Amino acid sequence: MLTPTAKVILGMVRLGRRTGYEMKQLVDVSTRFFWTASYGQLYPELRRLEDDGLIAGEEASTSGRRRRAFALTDAGADALDEWLRSEDAGVYEYRDEGMLKIFFWDGLAVEDRRRILQLSRGRHEEVLRHLEAIEPAVRRRGGGPYAVLRSGLALHRFSIDWLNELEAELDRDREREVT
Amino acid sequence: MLTPTAKVILGMVRLGRRTGYEMKQLVDVSTRFFWTASYGQLYPELRRLEDDGLIAGEEASTSGRRRRAFALTDAGADALDEWLRSEDAGVYEYRDEGMLKIFFWDGLAVEDRRRILQLSRGRHEEVLRHLEAIEPAVRRRGGGPYAVLRSGLALHRFSIDWLNELEAELDRDREREVT
């Protein structure tokens, strides 16, 4: 079985990211919103995958700076395909402290509740802005990354709309209080 | 600063869940979809919170079976409110292996891609069924838990719709291939 980070690495190598650094670069602008990877996971896992014969590394220093480039082995390509075709939906985790605050917000004043909604919305807006910024470039490439990007755009827009709706309800509740 | 589990506990105590077991019960049917807690976190954290004076525990055995019931102290109520009013959106994590598969799916046949979408959708449908089942009971209570439940319903329905749309696109792509 592949570890979560191994899946990212094998996929990234097939996409042409040959060094750990390049993989991290792409993760940070693309998969980051539904799948992260830090250097602390990446480099040890690269070594493990090489030991297991799923990737092959070679010295690729262009100058005095050391650099290791990796390529998929046949076994690695098989492992990647096997995972992609596996009958297992895999990890799905959604953890949202904003939701937890809403769950427990019953004692709070309307203005405090509004603030909770605004903070949550602010974060979705930040992500949305980033996704919108890279949209033109990713659209040109198309394929899986573009499908995923459109998912992200749709999801965060939906969340923003939903939070706005909840905020509108808050106003209606207050009017009822005043009346 | 409160640990994530501490936030759940303080909130649950205010909602009237007095024992670790009761808290876990409610977490499992309600917050589970955006915030989990296992016994391995719950019981040690209960002890820590009691040591810190945020909750007070008392023996509450109704018979031979041991049972510790907790209540919020004034300091605990303050800490809970402080967290709820904090200018920090807190943890937001979304990890989805289905999305990762889509990101890397470009080498796959249309049928393999369809399967990936179906598996993801299946999971959302499972969650949706559970949320729909508890909806009537939660609606009666209203408040934060009901707002959160409606969020969950909306989010998972949206995800299902989105995955269906992607699947329809797949069919259009294949027709184009055949034509």
Added chain:
DNA sequence: CTTTGCATGTAAACCGTTACATGATTTT
């Protein structure tokens, strides 16, 4: 009398982030 539910807890393993360390190269 056996299974399910109530109830509390611990230990090990796993996963992941953060901070740190190092040093070369390119850009300003």
Added chain:
DNA sequence: AAAATCATGTAACGGTTTACATGCAAAG
């Protein structure tokens, strides 16, 4: 000359899940 970028790695820490251990009480 300084700052940013390329590039690789480790150590410490923290949070979470899983599996295990224990035992009483109620229901079938």
